[in-house]
Amino acid sequence: MNGASREALASARERLDALTDNTSVDAAKLAEELAAVTALLDREVSLRRVLTDPAQAGEAKAELAARLLSGQVGGETVDLVSGMVRSRWSQSRDLVDSVEELAATADLTAAQRAGALDNVEDELFRFGRIVASSTELRAALTDRTAKVSAKGELLRSLLGGKANPVTERLVVRLVTAPRGRSLEAGLESLSKLAAARRNRTVAVVTTAVPLSDQQKQRLGAVLAKLYGREMHLNLDVDPEVLGGISVLVGDEQIDGTIADRIAEANRRIAG
Numbered sequence: 001m002n003g004a005s006r007e008a009l010a011s012a013r014e015r016l017d018a019l020t021d022n023t024s025v026d027a028a029k030l031a032e033e034l035a036a037v038t039a040l041l042d043r044e045v046s047l048r049r050v051l052t053d054p055a056q057a058g059e060a061k062a063e064l065a066a067r068l069l070s071g072q073v074g075g076e077t078v079d080l081v082s083g084m085v086r087s088r089w090s091q092s093r094d095l096v097d098s099v100e101e102l103a104a105t106a107d108l109t110a111a112q113r114a115g116a117l118d119n120v121e122d123e124l125f126r127f128g129r130i131v132a133s134s135t136e137l138r139a140a141l142t143d144r145t146a147k148v149s150a151k152g153e154l155l156r157s158l159l160g161g162k163a164n165p166v167t168e169r170l171v172v173r174l175v176t177a178p179r180g181r182s183l184e185a186g187l188e189s190l191s192k193l194a195a196a197r198r199n200r201t202v203a204v205v206t207t208a209v210p211l212s213d214q215q216k217q218r219l220g221a222v223l224a225k226l227y228g229r230e231m232h233l234n235l236d237v238d239p240e241v242l243g244g245i246s247v248l249v250g251d252e253q254i255d256g257t258i259a260d261r262i263a264e265a266n267r268r269i270a271g
Contacts, residue, residue, distance in 0.1 A: 001090065001094050004088040004089060004090045005089050005094035005098070007088075008087035008089055008098070009101070011083075012080070012083070012087070012102060013102070015083055016080065016105060016106065019076055019080065020106060020109045025076055027109040027110035027113065028106070028107060028110040029074065030080075031103045031106035031107035031110065032103075032169075033073040033074060033077040034077060034103035034106060035100070035103040035173055036072075036073065037069065037073065037077065037081055037099050037103075038099045041096045041099060042096050042177070042179060045092075048092045048093075048095055049092045050064070051085045052085070052091075052094075054088060058086035058087070058088075059086065061085040061086065062083070062085055062086045063082075065078070065082045065085045069082075080102070081099065084098065084099065096179075104170060104193050105193055105197070107170055108166065108193060108194050108197050109197065110166055111166040111194075112197050112198075116164050116166065117194060117198065119164050119167075120170075120194060121191060121194040121202075121232060123164060124167060124171070124187055124190050124194065125204075127163075127167070127171060128187040131184075132184070138183065141155070141175050142175075142182075148176045148177075151176055152176055155171055155175060156172070159171060171187075174187065191234070195232050198232070201231050201249060201250070202231075203231045203249045204234045204247070204248040205219065205233050205234065205235050205236065205245060205246070205247050206236045206237075206241055206245070206246040206248075206257075207236075207245050208240075208243050208244075209237065209239075210237055219245075223247070227249065242257060243257060244257035245257065
């Protein structure tokens, strides 16, 4: 997003935070309703164009949204969406993307209240690794010809009773309504949102053997000092790295593995 949409999303995030700071607000219900609004706006192209038309007065667009949603979702959701359509958006799709992000954030807030946010972060990461290691599973979850209900049932059989309900809801929504994203990109986006709930950065750490608790704490402290903020470590074990450690923070790769040094030596010899 850029320009007006970025500012509109920032304002919407602030309103969501203010709303969910009130513990009487059911964050899980709010997430469900925002997801329903996302589906509506994604389906009704003409509606989202009207709601993001810069030629229309913001108040008029807010009143339209309120009329359409009242009685279908709760007052908090109506107020939140009405506030969003008062803002200016660079593209109509940006509004849908933003409502979808708020739905995921509300669900993560519910997990945070229950003290389960760390578990959800880890489960999202592990699910991504499972999908990456199984071409058959990935094909089943991304098959455009498969019924949405069949994908949902498959996910519930995989995650139901084994993962946190928030993890299950997030993954089911992502798989059944990908909205043009790859499964990997969607999972990465959810992981970043989960980290943002604690103002943390995700570091994907790959080692040849599992790290001890002491090593995890030491690495977390070093990375926190390096980046100036708390780090959440997603740990992956890959014997092919041979030794050492590889750390990926956003687009920045810190590679100290033996495999990387061998590859670098080979490149120099070949060059």
